[in-house]
Amino acid sequence: MQITQLDLPPEMIDLGVGQPDLALLPLDLIRQAATHRLGFDDPAPLQYGTEQGNAYFRRALAAFLSEGYGGAVDPRHLFVTAGATYGLDLICTYFARPGDTVFVEEPTYFLALRIFADRRLNVVSLPIDHRGLVPEALEEKLASVRPAFVYTVPTFHNPSGTTLSAHRREQLVRLSRRHGFLIVADEVYHLLNYTLKPPPPLAFFDTGGTVLSMGSFSKILAPGIRLGWIQAAPSLLGRLARGGLLLSSGGMNPFTSTIVESALELGLLAAHVERLKQAYHRRATALAEALGRQLPAWAAFQPPAGGFFIWLALPPDMDAEALQPAARANNVNFQPGFRFSAGGALKSFLRLSFVYYAEDRLREGAERLAAVLKNVGRK
Amino acid sequence: MQITQLDLPPEMIDLGVGQPDLALLPLDLIRQAATHRLGFDDPAPLQYGTEQGNAYFRRALAAFLSEGYGGAVDPRHLFVTAGATYGLDLICTYFARPGDTVFVEEPTYFLALRIFADRRLNVVSLPIDHRGLVPEALEEKLASVRPAFVYTVPTFHNPSGTTLSAHRREQLVRLSRRHGFLIVADEVYHLLNYTLKPPPPLAFFDTGGTVLSMGSFSKILAPGIRLGWIQAAPSLLGRLARGGLLLSSGGMNPFTSTIVESALELGLLAAHVERLKQAYHRRATALAEALGRQLPAWAAFQPPAGGFFIWLALPPDMDAEALQPAARANNVNFQPGFRFSAGGALKSFLRLSFVYYAEDRLREGAERLAAVLKNVGRK
Secondary structure (H helix, E strand, O other), X not given: OOOEOOOOOOOOEEOOOOOOOHHHOOHHHHHHHHHXXXXXXXXXXXXXXXXXXXXXXXXXXXXXXXXXXXXXOOHHHEEEEOOHHHHHHHHHHHHOOOOOEEEEEEOOOHHHHHHHHHOOOEEEEEEEEOOEEOHHHHHHHHOOOOOOEEEEOOOOOOOOOOOOOHHHHHHHHHHHHHHOOEEEEEOOOOOOEOOOOOOOOHHHHXXXXXXXXXXXXXXXXXXXXXXXXXXXOHHHHHHHHOOHHXXXXXXXXXXXXHHHHHHHHOOHHHHHHHHHHHHHHHHHHHXXXXXXXXXXXXXXXXXXXXOOEEEEXXXXXXXXXXXXXXXXXXXXXXXXXXXXXXXXXXXXXXXXXXXXXXXXXXXXXXXXXXXXXXXXXXX | OOOEOOOOOOOOEEOOOOOOOHHHOXXXXXXXXXXXXXXXXXXXXXXXXXOOOOHHHHHHHHHHHHHHHOOOOOHHHEEEEOOHHHHHHHHHHHHOOOOOEEEEEEOOOHHHHHHHHHOOOEEEEEEXXXXXXXXXXXXXXXXXXXXXXXXXXXXXXXXXXXXXXXXXXXXXXXXXXXXXXXXXXXXOOOOOEOOOOOOXXXXXXXXOOOEEEEEEOOOOOOHHHOOEEEEEOHHHHHHHHOOHHHHHHOOOOHXXXXXXXXXXXXXXXXXXXXXXXXXXXXXXXXXXXXXXXXXXXXXXXXXXXXXXXXXXXXXXXXXXXXXXXXXXXXXXXXXXXXXHOOOOOOOOEEEEEOOOOOXXXXXXXXXXXXXXXXXXXXX
């Protein structure tokens, strides 16, 4: 009788899990917000919602984001989604035709690759470096093909942890206007910054209605309420809102929107995000320090500045997937790098997350992983 | 500052609205169920949910449906959706390729036509009569083209109100197996039966995994919680559950699922559906009687046996859309029939709903509509 998506044996430490820790999901906050909201004698949140999303919720969200992003967000530039995945799905329906090409980063979020494959989009990979997507490489690809959109994770990248510099954000937007493509920016880790204050989301760099920035409450509140947003020019959002899907269903998740509206109005969310940042920062430090102490010198990674992940590079001739049986036997696991590559490359990388487990377990996981690497690799 | 999808001027009686009445949305029931659920010290509903939907919720839903349908529903045959529209959207992604043909009824749910157009599916219409979809006509079309699926509203059809006979349900399923296509049955009105007990949903006639029956809490509880289900063979549901979309987002609406689980377990929903059926039956009777009394004899309709709608036939040379300016000027409105036709036919029909307004307003609306018809038509 399964409730949650994951059902891991208790002895396993799966550092591949990119989900929040059940123990950090704020049940009390949701209780308080729901009680507040249900105290009103207003059945409107139970009705079909306006397609773009409840205007009062969008106003409260805009105020929250303006604070968090350090720049003014206009509620008219927000569209309420049932989480970033459904935002991306909607964008695929209304801004890409099957057979179209989309550009992704190499590495990129592995399940976005699945979503694009399910939609029969052609995927072309672009290289990233320590400052994120390389604009020159994008420009070179644009000479031969114009994509429907570029899918990018600009901040605390999944899986690599890198953040696109402000200068490159400007370059990317300039290219999108010149070559006529959209930028679909998956910005779900933006507010989870620990040691680096990132440049504002790509929507802030938009000069001509070519950018859709997706955010999510899954990373900063709770995945189960299925709530997120797209920040973009009203001309783009209107195409989503006036499609058959939204006309038929009404706006996405009106009921949970109003509960989160209460959480925002009561100031509960800002306080929760602060607590999360502290907890995740401690976990990031614990995992990075333990890996630094215990991994062989030939395994390299950057300490995380935000987000969920550490991207570990093994020597190029090693295959991370081939290590999984030994890892599983030692009750530790990870995401092998090839999953994050459109062409199945990146075999010598692996993704670790530091948010699902508390510090002790992370240290234990690092130790188990180090034992596997020492044992199997570089004999 | 809009919250709900509709924002009608108070003087207007829009009989075209196919939404529940705000006054019949059970805020107290949702309060009670949410309070019950949030009383548990269990954060699981806030986490990413299992792709097919919380197993405890599916068990409670199966028990509720077994009672309502009068036949056993297996929880393993249920997949939780964010409402029938998202079920249909998911089915389009995983069971149809752009450019594929889908068959629809003529008339059919007008926004399904929009959704199929957005997905670039080719739509072919099939005639219906007073017993629903005509199997012989379907068989004839199958000689020249095999559709990805047939989209049908078998029970208390939107907009015509007709119900597919049990014999035709068998014939339809037999054809789907013989010719290798799926049946996507939109069964959202099934439980709202007033004077006719319909045959069981099409999923009960499935003999070879070719039927997907979609249900929704939007019609029997509240649209704003965005919750519904698909009943089908596990082989079909598995394809939805293992797609990139569900892997990325987890199951649809885990949080609102558990609130409805409480509503089911506390017996609140069954009682609410009974109240709704009584209220809607009274409203159906009020509108049908008022129309019968006041409309010109050349305007024909069947009294509704269930569902939301009355499908009104004007003489074939009349154009319902052309009556709308006069109707609006008289503070009444309706859905013109051409919207329910893939080819823009059915111009002489119009759809009226009896669920959005209380009896007095329905009678007033019928009077206003009758005045328009008497004045404009058949001079």
